[in-house]
Amino acid sequence: MKKQWISLSFLASSVFVFSQELPKSENYIHSRVYLEETQETNAAKKQLETVAYYDGLGRPKQNIGVKASPKGRDVVTHIEYDEFGRQAKDFLPIPQSGTQAGRIYDSPLSNASSIYGNEKIFSEKILENSPLNRLLGQIHQGNDWQNHPIRIEYEANTVSDRVKKFKTVTQWNSGATLSSLSQEGVFSSSSLYKNITEDEDGNTSIEFKNGQGQVVLVRKFNGSETADTYYIYNEYNQLAFVISPLAAEKANLTQDDLDRLCYQYRYDGKGRLVEKKLPAKGWEYMVYDKLDRLTMSQDAGQRAKKEWLFTRYDRFGRVAYTGIATGESRAVEQANINLTLSNHVERTSNAGFTQNNMKVYYNPAIGGEISYPKNIKKLLSVNYYDEYPPDAPAAPENILGQPLMASAPAGGKSTKSLPLAVYLKNIENDDWSRTFTYYDQKARVIGTLHHNYLVGYTQIQMELDFAGVVQKTHTYHKRDPKSPEVKIEERFVYDHQNRLVKHFHKINGRNEELLLENIYDELGRLSRKKVGGSEGSPLQEVDYAY
Structure with a gap:
């Protein structure tokens, strides 16, 4: 043949x-x-x-x-x-x-014995002899674990388990669920699934689930002490409360107990989480657009100042820019954004607007309608995709001999769909840091350029091999215009399976130093690391045992 x-x-x-x-x-x-x-x-x-x-x-x-x-x-x-x-x-x-x-x-x-000695070389699952094939236990590899298995039991609850039965009554308030909580005794016998797990150290936990597979209670044991965490669902099968162990000890939960010790969640008519409260923290609000994208969020501190953290997206759902806007209550903001026909921004070649000393190359007005929110107070970040923004520095033709992928299509290739630039505002003032990313012809990152708010820069250049593994890097760092530039050259050596073997380091053209040398066992695990010095004469050796 x-x-x-x-x-x-x-x-x-x-x-x-x-x-x-x-x-x-x-x-x-x-x-x-x-x-x-x-x-x-x-x-x-x-x-x-x-x-x-x-x-x-x-x-x-x-x-x-x-x-x-x-x-x-x-x-x-x-x-x-x-x-x-x-x-x-x-x-x-x-x-x-x-x-x-x-x-x-x-x-x-x-x-096996030449590698593992007399150790047990397999983990073992203890399975139920039934069509369910449920896991009853597990024993890990190694002789030390043979007397320390994980044990699992499957039972139904009993009244003596004293699993509290909570009831919620849910109303609608400002377009969100508002659930009140009360206790109705304990669950009757055989009304919950009871899964008991004992770990390798003998620590026991019990998980109770209802008929819908929802976790109702997780009970953990520490000797004779127990810690109960309850999960309570409203009439729409949405998680409404998580009762912490400290709160679960109380006979009757007050609203103050819920606010200080518990987690509370509220949802809108589409099942989206719109309000949540963590223990001892104020309420947090969320507003979504028609595509169910989180557009605005607000914590208690922002609410006192009528401020919202907002996110605007482009037509592909990518984050265009974020910032702080002024606004009203959550219900009002949600009602307003529901009236917005299209809530995205378009990339422009000219500045769409200027905010906080930054020209933004996005147009927030599509078809004459400004995307939501409208009252921007402060920008925090701007992201650019597809093409570098007009204020970006000229990109080099190649990095370490590797041609860059251009924004303009050439040979069927371009930077379209790739993230190219990120601008971040300084917290204290209107200075900005800018980071630009450069790609090779296979759309792999081979360089970044970061301009800090002190008008300094950090430039990283990488040489990749066919598989995309970094062979060497050049880093140029200049803190500010008055500081000297520091050049760091790094070189990497790999074995036949691309495991890192040696990492060399050089600063400002001085003698090359061996930062580390890795030695592996036959399983590919790191067995020895030689640190610093030169080949054959390291400053430190670290041995690893498994």
Whole structure:
């Protein structure tokens, strides 16, 4: 038979290969994710190669990371099932003694002792022998955990559990739910699901759920002491109250108890959260536009000053700018925004308006109607997408030899849909900091330029390889016009699986220093870190044990 290769390439980085080199008697998926550029399947190229084998029922039975260990050995994860077809054991990955180029291992566990010693190499699920297959317990990997399992029991509540039964009566007030709370004794027996969990340290918690699957009570134990947290729903099945353990101890809850110790939530007719109160904190209000986007929010401090924190969006739902506006009550603001036909802003090439010493290149008036809110008092941030704003500095043609993606379409590529600039206002005054982001031809970030409010800057340039991994960075920092510029050069070295091995650092052209050197065990875990100094003579060594 003629040998055939079928390759599917995604973003020029991953290829799925089906060949006759692997056993024909097995079901498998053979994949290669190339870390170096290639036009065809090439085993010599740096890559992440895996083979997933499946049994006759389509269930995974063995996963192989080909040459995945630091020494180039295969790393195999064994999968097995019990007599009912359930995966009750989860095995740790096991590095093999060498590589079989993706071929299945007949005895994948034989090399386990050389890696893990006499430790137990799998976690174990204790499953209920019923069609429900409910989890009754779990034992983690390692010998130390064998006498410390997680235990789970499934029961129904009894009257002796003393689960308080709360009732809400909900009215509508200013377009929002207003629920009053009262207690009606305790839940009768077998009216709630009761799930008991004991963790590895013997700590017990009980979760009670109603017939709709809603959590009613979480009870945690500390010896003989209990801490109860109640979750109370209104007539519309919306979470209206969360009763904290301290409040749950009280026989009768007053409104003062609710305000100081509990969480309270109110909703509008669309089920949107419009008012909430956290313990010992004032009410917070939210206003939404017709697209259910949060447009305005207000805390108690802002309410005293009739101020709202607002967000305006562009036509794609992206945040255009935020700030503080003046306004009235939540009900009034919600009614006003409901009358707004279109509540987005349009990007402009000329300044749409100026606020707080900042020209904003958005037009808030669409079709003669100003987007909501209308009474802007202060801007806080401005975001630009698709094209750099007119006041942005000229972008370089390339960064570290990598051509930049331009705003104007070229070869079917442009910065359209990408976030390009963020302006943030200084809290104390009307000075602004500005951050610009630059992309390569694959829309990957390769540089940023940050102008601070002191008229200084920080510029970061990155060189990426084919897989998008940073190979080196250049950072230029100047605090203000009077400060000297500092240049920091960093260089990174990776192994064949793109694990960071070495990180070099150089300041202002001085001698290069080795910041760190990482050494990994055969499972890819960091086993030793060498810090500072030079190669072969670190200032510090840190060993890691697992």
